[in-house]
Amino acid sequence: MKPIVIIGTGLAGYTLAREFRKLDDITPLYLITADNGSSYYKPMLSSAFTNGKTPETLATASAQQMSEQLHATIRTNSVVTAIDIKTRQIMLEGEIISYGKLVLALGAETVQIPLRGNAASKVMTVNNLDDYARFRHAVAECRHIAIIGPGLIGCEFANDLSNAGKHVTVIGPDATPLGRLLPPEAGSELQDALTRIGIDWRLGVVADKVIYNDAGYRILLSDDTFVDAEVILSAVGLRPNIQLAKEAGLKLNRGIAVDRNLRTSARDVYALGDCMEVEGFVLPFVMPIMHCARTLAKTLTGQATNLHYPAMPVAVKTPAHPVVVSPPPPDASGHWQITRINDGIRGEYRDDHNNLLGFALTGAATADKQMLTKELPPLIP
């Protein structure tokens, strides 16, 4: 029997394998990963200090342990370099593997902003456990960290590093933090709370150049001012990892395009997780992965199953001022209704017929999450 091959052992690859094994313990499973295959919960990377975790304790199982749990072969530190959809083979360095069905769980890559200067290449990014181990080592003895990107991941790292006693400056073009997700009132509330724990902001500017001198790094900003720091983290966003699929000739949009069975344009090739796009949605979050993994596991056992996405609000891990957000769809027509409650903001995005299309809750208003989520329409009915 030809194996089901899954490329990727992040949350998408491992969750799918687990869901599949609940339904089928016979079909050979073969997982391949470019990293060491440790199982870890990626959202913990930006709250590790607060939760008393180190890179070592974030890993909950080794590849060997996962292999035993999943009755699967797991090939670690192996980069898949090509997929041949005609012969149903994938190429690794020096090896060819045939698949019966192939699943792409390739994740996302970090967006690199164009920076000038002799130290531009020293700017760090964190999108996996190895990156985090390097970052954690770099910040261990340092006092001042600059974060480029006031979005979800930037704000989470800022709060976490501040909780670890570090001085953090957050830089970005937005007027308020989480500018793409939150209405300005909610962003300001978050900004105020993070300022109260010592975080500095340089908003409305972009980082242009990074230079190194004996005192550390200097980031030159678009308004001709600068920020000095010992470590710089860039958290400006992620984009689906589509290169392998592109070279294999699969249909792409922003992510690897799949239908509601999570099928790509190639026969017996599927995709899920941060690399994938379905019905126009690229959702690089945990909840969509859980829904896709359960759906795809059934499809892989021969019961073709359609994906449904309920509304899936995202909790931002900023304990200084918690935030829960379910952004309105990009093409939604409506407006924000803002209510200020003692310690927080309740923002409801409603259309002209008063239908709720999205919400943003901060501080004490996050208690309304469940009630408002029930009122939201599903993303994919």
Ligand SMILES: Cc1cc2nc3c(=O)[nH]c(=O)nc-3n(C[C@H](O)[C@H](O)[C@H](O)COP(=O)(O)OP(=O)(O)OC[C@H]3O[C@@H](n4cnc5c(N)ncnc54)[C@H](O)[C@@H]3O)c2cc1C
């Ligand atoms: C700091 C941070 C905090 C986050 N916090 C939250 C949160 O609070 N809530 C939330 O919902 N989401 C959060 N997310 C997003 C969430 O963690 C991701 O959506 C999820 O982990 C993505 O899983 P994945 O398996 O799709 O990708 P990944 O975990 O990136 O896995 C990709 C896998 O593909 C492998 N791979 C890629 N290319 C190849 C190749 N050519 N050959 C072999 N292997 C390859 C990699 O080695 C890896 O095993 C956060 C993300 C980050 C970075």
